[in-house]
Amino acid sequence: MIWRLVWQILLSSLLSVITSYLLVIILERITRDNYSQRTILLGLYRTFGDTPFIILSCFIFFIIYMILLNWRRFNYYEKLSQSVEHIALKGNFDDAIPVKQRNEVTLLAENMNLLVLELKRSLDEERKAEQTKNELITNVSHDLRTPLTSIIGYLGLIEQDRYRDEVELRHYVQVAYAKAERLNVLIQDLFEYTRMRHNVIPLHIKSFNLVEMMNQLLVHYRLSLESAKMKGNLITNVTELQIKGDPDKLVRVFENLLSNAIYYGSSGGKVDIYLNRQKQSAVVEIVNYGDEIPAADLPYLFDRFYRVDKSRTENKGGSGLGLAIAKGLVDKHGGTISATSDGNSTNFRVRLPLADEKDAPS
Secondary structure (H helix, E strand, O other): OHHHHHHHHHHHHHHHHHHHHHHHHHHHHHOOOOHHHHHHHHHHHHHHHHOHHHHHHHHHHHHHHHHHHHHHHHHHHHHHHHHHHHHHHHOOOOOOOOOOOOOOOHHHHHHHHHHHHHHHHHHHHHHHHHHHHHHHHHHHHHHHHHHHHHHHHHHHHHHOOOOOOHHHHHHHHHHHHHHHHHHHHHHHHHHHHHHHHOOOOOOOOEEEEHHHHHHHHHHHOHHHHHHOOOEEEEEEOOOOOEEEEOHHHHHHHHHHHHHHHHHHOHHHOEEEEEEEEEOOEEEEEEEEOOOOOOOOOHHHOOOOOOOOOOOOOOOOOOOOOHHHHHHHHHHHOOOEEEEEEOOOOEEEEEEEEEOOOOOOOO
16 A cells, blocks of 8 residues: 555656646746746756756655655555454454544544444344344243143143043143143233334323222232232322323233232232332332342343243243333333342332323313
């Protein structure tokens, strides 16, 4: 690259000298009638015409001057070219193009660095998406295969008449039915999570009373609480909290949180639901008093397929998508969801914006 620039300077210098020489001749002819100008121009003409060595010396001096003047720029061009080649051919996107001088190439170098950073970010996102897809396929395959294997096994026993009596036959059918229901839940969770990720879940927005919803939720889960030998308590100092959202989607959020509280907090004997108003938000806290969630697991609770209990068996929790779906639905309503846990309790807190007074039903 340097020799190409040197050649350009040589050519430019040669053209400059030739142009100057021709200009002297043209001016001499134009001013032929002016004696004083004619004398000066003829002198220059004779000097250039009679002394080729002087012309050559000036030409060489001009070239040396231009090379020395632009030497740092030549080196900078060479480094830029090497850096771009190093990044383009070897894929070293962690490298940066040097930005040293303040000239017309500096902006180009800065923009090239921005381009490399954007390309690196795009490649990282593509690798992450590919990894996420592979993990999704692996996890879904595992979760779907477990109940499906049980269904095939028990139906196989029935198909081969390998049961002693009708009681054992009904037991096999009940087990297969329970596994099929679990399989259906897993598939529905997967579909809903996928739709939510692609932002295609429609929200049917309307204003409703959150206090009434939580009361109905406790009534709905009364048998589940009794089976787990637990009590459910709604603790609030208000009778009405109007929020604007999709009640069907939000009840799914609270059903998931309450189910988790019953499943993981049965040793505590109760579930407390705190419902309060804080400024322009409604805050719901679902608290259980079971085993503590390790601090290392708390930041990942709302990631898809994340389980605090790392053993992936069908008897250890749900699909692994419930909390991820809950977070996505809360985010769609402009709210937040978080979790804290210590030796005494585990608290899932949902904050939702209150409806405007003009939107509240009269």
